[in-house]
Amino acid sequence: MSFRERTQGATGNESYTVKVQALKDRLESQIPSSLRLEPSLVDNLPLDVTGIPASCGLLTSAELAITELDATAICAKIARGELTAVEAVTAFGKRAAIAHQVTACLTDFFLDEGIQQAKGLDEYYQREGKVIGPLHGLPISIKDHIPIKGRWGSGGFFSMVEQSVEDCDMTAILRSLGAVFYVKTNQPQTIMHLECQSCYGRTLNPYNLNLSPGGSSGGESALVAMKGSCMGVGTDGGGSIREPCANCGLYGIRPTSKTLPMGGGLWYQHGQDGIHPSIGPMCSSARDMRLFIEALHGARPSLIDPDLIPVQLSLPDLSQKKLRVGIMLHDGVVMPHPPMLRALEVARAKLQAAPNVEVVDYVPYQHDEGYSIIRALYYEDGGKTIHQMLAEGGEDILPLSEWIISPPYVKDHDAIGMWKLHDQRDSFRRAYSDYWNRQGVDVVLCAPYPGTAGRHDTAKYWAYTAIWNLVDYPGVVFPTGLKADPAVDVARDLGSPMSPADEYNRSLYDPEIFVGAPINLQVVARRFNDGMALAGQAVIEQIIKA
Template identity: 75%
Template sequence: MSFKAKIQGITGDATYTAKAQALKDRLEAQIPPSLRLDPAILDHLPLDVTGIPASCGLLTPAELAITELDATAVCERIAKGQLTAVDAVTAFGKRAAIAHQVTACVTDFFLDEGIEQAKALDEFYRREGKVIGPLHGLPISIKEHIPIKGRWGSAGFLANVERSLDDCDMTRTLRSLGAVFYVKTNQPQTLQHLETQSSYGRTLNPHNSNLTPGGSSGGESALIAMKGSCMGVGTDGGGSIRVPCAHCGLYGIRPSCKRMPTFGYLAYQKGHDGYVTSTGPMCSSSRDLRLFLQAVLGARPHIIDPSLMPLPLTIPDLSKKTLRVGIMMHDNVVMPHPPILRALELAKSKLEAAPNIEVINYEPYKHEEGYSIIRPMYFEDGARTVRRLLKEGGEDMLPLSEWVTSPPHVQDHDALAMWALHAKRNTYRRAYSDHWRQQGCDVLLCPPFHGTASRHDTAKYWGYTAIWNLLDYPGVVFPTGLKVDPSVDVVREMASPMSPTDEYNHSLYDPDIFVGAPISLQVVARRFNDGLALAAQEVIEHIIKT
């Protein structure tokens, strides 16, 4: 299949087609001719396109070296005067333009604006001899529905595309800390897919373009995997940070809700609080997760937004204590694909042999019931708002939109029905908390998804992430360093499916299709134990990779 066929966008009526084309034309015009790839490259793209930026000849050796740095290193070099903000954003911006041409990951490209912002920061550094904040000069990519003043965004539909009049709390905070903005990234229709396909097109996984980079923050994950960004901001209501990071071999955290600023984000169901979306960083290293959270929470966002919890980030020292790690091989609903099981088996054997680690065989608590509680919470109006916005924009409903909004999982609730659903949620949370304490683990190591990056339009089970959204437990995703190897990750015979979803998932697996996909794992902690999740992830990753 050709690249153009792979990145096809949403279809719709004539009015929709004209407006969607205008969006694409605007984006196309933002990529300068000097950064356009040779058509011969685009006509013969390999399955793995991560090597294109280094081989295409559009980046200098110095720019390639800058884009190999993680966010922490970029900030350190700028603070020491070894790198300018202009050089940093120019390098990542140029690489972002290349990344977009082979993955369709960008929705708004404004490198000139980023360079002007960087120039002001460099001038401040020359004049004052210091940085303005911990993120001084750091280029940060932003998911489309997170507003940046003067830039384009939407809440997942053509009907609500807009040019933002102001920054939201998150981008205002990041700007005050010294961050530089230069690009916004793609997200799916409805913002409720673990896939990324919008009016701008379908985003592809850089490691294997036959697979998805995940969603809904899939534009971010593809861009960071291509090193067109070293740090991005995503959102997660059912797995939308963790799944994209897992699919693309990145680091990401879904923090506990009500810690990070989200006021002003574009949304199509404002006031909806059956579940709450979290926001957090997507990065190329674990230390970058700390950098982002410490910087943003250090700005005391709860002073501006009274709905936020005034909790600092506390990261425990685990070097002098025994860490009790629960390992959940599966959730009793869907058996993970062989590559995920291989990574978990490797992790378990290494953790069992490591000092100061106690391994607990974790028994999941009624995950199928929990998943059945959160699914109707995503669309408590029976998806009437979704259908109205699709009709207003003239866009066709995508297959995954149809799946996620369909009965019996989605029903229209009146006030009494919503109260009953929320009461069921609260009862489940209490029961799960009791179960966790009885299991006796500090953190849980588990799959972030039922496989590696999935085939397009097949991500129909969110249980390995959505269950933690229901409980509001923070989760950190990290790469194991392993990739799918067809000679190793052979099909495993299944005695009998645990559920119809398990049978469907099993039917999707073919190791040759998933070749080269990164294999990632997830560390989960109890609510507000974000710092523990970060610390434990670093310990566990070190043990696995040693």
């Protein structure tokens, strides 16, 4: 299959098709000829394209070295005067252009603007001898529905594509901290798929082009995996930071909701409060997650948005106690695929042998019921707004958009029906909290998805991430260093399926299809215990990779 066929975008009426082509032409015209890959290469891409930036000859050795650094190292080098902001954004911008040509990860490319912003920061540093903030000169990529002044963005539909008049709260704060913007990244129709296909096209997983980079922050995950960014900003209402990070072997955190700024974002259900999404970093190292969160908290965003909770990140000292880890091999509804089970089993064996960890089996609490509740909460209008947005743009509904609003979970609620649904949510949260207390765990280690990166358009079971959105528990995903291997990850005899969803998930597994897909795990902590999630992840990763 050609690159063009793999990345085909959503379809619609003739007027829609013409207008979408204009969007695509605008984006393609932003990539300079000096950064264009040879057509023969693009037409004959390998399954794993992560090595192309280093081998294509378009980056200097110095630029390649810069793009191998994580965000913490970039900030430190700029603060010491060892690297300029212009050098940093130029290197990552050039690599982002290459990444887009093999994964279709971008929606806007404005490296010239980023270089101008970086020049101002370098002039300040030369004049004042100091940085303006903790993210001074750091190139940060931004998901499409998070506005940057003057740049393109959308709320998940063609009818919502616009040039933003102002920065939103997140980008305004990042800018004040010294961050540099140069690209925006793709997301799916509705921004509610664990997939990434929009009017701009379908984004591909750089480790295996036949697989999805995840969603809804899939453009970010593909870009960061290609090292066209070392830190991106994603959002997560059901797994949209954690699942794409997991699909592409990255680090990411879904913080407790209302702790980081989301005001001013492009969205189509303003006022809907059944589930509060979260916003957070997608990055190439564990320490970068902490860098991002501490920098944002330090800006005191609750003074800008009174809806935010004024918390600070506090990491417990786990050297003084045993970390009690509950390991959840499955959620009682869907059994993970063999590669994920292998990673969980390796983790359990290593953690059980570690002197500073106490391991218990975590038996999940009614995750099937919880998943049913959150699916109903996503679209309390029965999906009317989705159909309205599609009709306004002449855009066809995509299969996963149709699935997310499908009965019996989704129906149109009147006010009393919404109250009852919210009461179900709150009762489940209380019951889950009581259950967690009885389990007595500090963190739960589990799969972020019932498999590695999936085939396109097949992500129909979100509960490994969405259940934690329902109870609003922070979750961190991290790479285990393992990858799917057909020689090892053969199909297992697991007996009868636990549910129809389990039967469907089993039907998707073929060891050969998932070759090379990274395997990540997820660490979850109680609400507002974001520091425990990060600290627990650090301990667990160190033990697993020892």
